[in-house]
Amino acid sequence: MFIDSHAHLTSKQFDDDRDEAVQRALDAGVEYIINPGTDVEDSKRALSEKHTNVYACVGFHPHDAKKADDRSLQEIEELSNHHKVVAIGEIGLDFHYDFSPRDMQEAVFKAQIQIAQRRNLPIVIHTRESIQETVALVEEAIAQQPLWRNQFVTQHSRYPAPKGVFHCFSGDAALAWKVVNMGFYVSLPGVVTFKNAGLAAEVASNVSVEHLLLETDSPYLAPAPHRGKRNEPANIPLIASKIAELQNLTVEDTARATNYSAFKLFGIGEVGSP
Numbered sequence: 001m002f003i004d005s006h007a008h009l010t011s012k013q014f015d016d017d018r019d020e021a022v023q024r025a026l027d028a029g030v031e032y033i034i035n036p037g038t039d040v041e042d043s044k045r046a047l048s049e050k051h052t053n054v055y056a057c058v059g060f061h062p063h064d065a066k067k068a069d070d071r072s073l074q075e076i077e078e079l080s081n082h083h084k085v086v087a088i089g090e091i092g093l094d095f096h097y098d099f100s101p102r103d104m105q106e107a108v109f110k111a112q113i114q115i116a117q118r119r120n121l122p123i124v125i126h127t128r129e130s131i132q133e134t135v136a137l138v139e140e141a142i143a144q145q146p147l148w149r150n151q152f153v154t155q156h157s158r159y160p161a162p163k164g165v166f167h168c169f170s171g172d173a174a175l176a177w178k179v180v181n182m183g184f185y186v187s188l189p190g191v192v193t194f195k196n197a198g199l200a201a202e203v204a205s206n207v208s209v210e211h212l213l214l215e216t217d218s219p220y221l222a223p224a225p226h227r228g229k230r231n232e233p234a235n236i237p238l239i240a241s242k243i244a245e246l247q248n249l250t251v252e253d254t255a256r257a258t259n260y261s262a263f264k265l266f267g268i269g270e271v272g273s274p
């Protein structure tokens with residue numbers, strides 16, 4: 001079985017077949033799906049999603065940072081008390097599109113890390129052409145709240161407590177190890193299956209599987225051979241088998257390792273799950 005750690009089932013691209021998409025995921029062995037929010041309304045939609053195997057994150061995407069104010073950020077914090085919420089996200093910086101002014105993106109990102117720290121929740125990070133700035137802000141926030149998530153640190157672990165995931169990771173292997181050493185997982189989407197996978201393939205073969213999560217980022221970034229089409233969680237096995245190949249592992253072991261990490265980070269599933 002697999003976990004899709006990042007799928008926007010609430011997006012309108014699923015309005016005609018949301019239930020069927022969840023069922024196709026289950027049929028493909030994708031037992032749990034994490035649905036990040038992009039603003040207050042989308043976060044509420046994620047929470048009201050009726051399938052018990054679909055969990056939610058609440059937050060303002062950097063694209064939507066310009067819509068955030070004190071009141072709506074407080075609303076995000078209130079929503080984060082809902083039992084379906086497993087993280088604050090997706091939050092971060094996007095300097096590729098710059099749909100929101102950069103200073104607003106940074107202020108809203110910081111405010112949402114603070115929400116996560118007050119609630120002791122992990123964060124789901126989006127970063128595009130902004131990885132250095134993102135890492136700097138996260139490091140600063142960790143320094144300010146060193147106890148954040150600290151009860152989840154494993155005794156004798158070489159790594160800090162799991163604090164979140166850099167989703168759709170687009171940096172190189174050295175940067176991936178940097179965020180791993182800060183207590184973050186690295187998640188690679190269908191890009192890793194492309195012929196020109198570039199850095200995604202470098203990261204998938206260099207960073208050990210215990211630090212990786214699987215994600216589709218549906219409805220975007222469909223893996224080969226569905227590239228260019230709408231993506232959906234049922235495509236996770238295609239991504240898992242490519243990562244398995246690059247890791248020299250079986251698909252089963254890749255699934256086991258990444259599931260364990262997702263369970264640990266998000267606290268999902270039943271007690272005693274693998």
Ligand SMILES: [Zn+2]
Pocket residue numbers: 006008036090126217
């Ligand atoms: Zn996303």
